[in-house]
Amino acid sequence: MERLQTELTDSEELLGMLEEGASEVKEIKTELNKTAAELDKFELTAFLSGPDDHRDAILSIHPGAGGTESQDWADMLFRMYNRWAERRQFSVQLMDYQPGEEAGLKSATLEIKGDFVFGFLKSESGVHRLVRISPFDAASRRHTSFASVHVFPVVQDTVEIDVKNDEVRIDTYRASGAGGQHVNKTSSAVRLTHIETGIVVTCQSQRSQFKNKDAAFRILKSRLYQLHREEEAKKREKVEKAKMKIEWGSQIRSYVFHPYNMVKDHRTSQETSNTQTVMDGDIDQFIEAFLANPDLREQLV
Numbered sequence: 001m002e003r004l005q006t007e008l009t010d011s012e013e014l015l016g017m018l019e020e021g022a023s024e025v026k027e028i029k030t031e032l033n034k035t036a037a038e039l040d041k042f043e044l045t046a047f048l049s050g051p052d053d054h055r056d057a058i059l060s061i062h063p064g065a066g067g068t069e070s071q072d073w074a075d076m077l078f079r080m081y082n083r084w085a086e087r088r089q090f091s092v093q094l095m096d097y098q099p100g101e102e103a104g105l106k107s108a109t110l111e112i113k114g115d116f117v118f119g120f121l122k123s124e125s126g127v128h129r130l131v132r133i134s135p136f137d138a139a140s141r142r143h144t145s146f147a148s149v150h151v152f153p154v155v156q157d158t159v160e161i162d163v164k165n166d167e168v169r170i171d172t173y174r175a176s177g178a179g180g181q182h183v184n185k186t187s188s189a190v191r192l193t194h195i196e197t198g199i200v201v202t203c204q205s206q207r208s209q210f211k212n213k214d215a216a217f218r219i220l221k222s223r224l225y226q227l228h229r230e231e232e233a234k235k236r237e238k239v240e241k242a243k244m245k246i247e248w249g250s251q252i253r254s255y256v257f258h259p260y261n262m263v264k265d266h267r268t269s270q271e272t273s274n275t276q277t278v279m280d281g282d283i284d285q286f287i288e289a290f291l292a293n294p295d296l297r298e299q300l301v
Contacts, residue, residue: 043114050300051227052255053119054152056093058222061107064127065144071104072109073130073145076279078108081124081149083281084211090114095215099176103136109203109219111154118153122300123290124283125151126252133258152222161228168220169193170213175204190216199223219282242289255279255288265289267296 048054061077063070085092091113098106112121127148134143153160175189189204190212201223203216209261256262263272263286264277270289272278290296 007230022040028261043078044288044291046118047297048116048119050122050297051121053116053122055118056113056154057118057121058109058154059121059124059227060107060150060152060154061105062107062148062150063100064148066143066145067098068102068104068136069134069143070147071100071102071106072136073104073128074106074108074147075100075104077128078105078110078147078279079148080122080279080283081110081112084283085110085112085114085281087281088120089112090117092206095219096204098129107202109201113154113220118151119291121151122289124149124268127250129254131254131256131258150221152226153224155218155221160205161225163217163221163224165196167193167195172209188212192216192220194220194224197224197227199227260268266281268293 012198028112059081061074061081063074084091093111093113095109095111097108100106127146130147132145132147137143169192171193172187173189173191173192174187186207186209188207188209189202190209191203192213193199194201199220201216201220203212203219205215206212234274252267253263253265255278256264261273261275262271263275265286266287268289270286270287274282
C-alpha cells in the first residue's frame with residue numbers, strides 16, 4: 001500500500017511535467033501506464049476478501065458426455081489453465097491425469113500455488129461449453145461439447161479436517177500416461193474413496209505410492225473442507241448447482257469457434273471475439289468481470 005502511494009505521488013509529479021511540456025514524454029507515459037496497471041491490480045485484490053481467497057487452489061477437469069470430442073475439449077481447458085498460471089507466474093503441480101482412449105483426457109487435477117490463487121479461480125467452477133467443427137468428424141459437422149471445472153481451496157495443516165483411515169477406501173493401481181516405463185511397472189497410483197460422501201480422489205503424479213497417498217489425502221481434505229464450509233453456511237443451492245449435469249443449459253461460459261469466434265461468460269455477459277488468446281490463458285477479463293460484481297462474489301464467499 002505504501003509503495004502504491006509513493007507511485008501515485010510520483011505520477012502526480014509526472015503529470016505536472018507533462019503539463020509543463022517535458023521532453024521525455026514517452027518515458028513519462030510508460031511510468032504512468034505502469035502505475036495504472038498497479039492500481040488495477042490493487043483494486044482487483046481488494047475484492048478478494050473471502051476467508052479462503054488467499055489460499056492455493058486445486059482445480060479438476062472432467063469431460064461431459066460425448067466421448068472423444070468432449071475429452072479433447074477437456075484437454076484444451078487443461079492447457080488453458082496451465083497457460084493462465086504461467087502468465088501469472090504461479091507454480092503448477094500435476095496431481096493426476098487420466099488420458100482419453102483416442103484423444104484428450106478423462107480427468108485431470110492440478111494444484112496451483114501463488115498469492116490469491118483460489119480467490120481468482122473460484123469463479124471458474126462450472127460447466128464450460130464448446131461449439132466448433134469437430135476435427136474427429138469425417139463429415140466436418142459442427143459439434144457442441146461440455147466439460148466441468150471444479151476449484152477447491154488447498155487446506156493447510158492449521159485447518160481441522162480429520163479423516164480417519166476407516167472412513168476411506170484406499171485402492172492402488174498401475175499409473176497411466178506420462179512418466180516413463182517405471183511408472184507402469186508398479187502399483188504406485190492411489191485412489192481414495194470417502195465412504196460417507198462418495199468423494200473419489202486419484203493421484204499418480206509421483207513414482208512413490210506413499211507420496212501419491214499423501215497428495216491424495218491433501219486433495220480429499222480440501223474437498224471435504226469446501227463441502228463443510230458450504231454446509232455450515234447452509235448454501236444448499238450452491239451445492240446442488242455444483243452437481244448439475246454437464247450438458248446444455250447449465251454452462252457458465254461458451255466458447256464458439258464456428259460459425260463465428262466468440263467467448264462469452266453467461267453470468268457477467270463479458271465477451272470477446274479473440275478466442276485464440278483466451279485458449280492461450282488470457283481469461284483474466286472474465287475473472288475480473290466476475291469479481292467486480294458484488295452479487296456474484298457473494299455467492300462464492
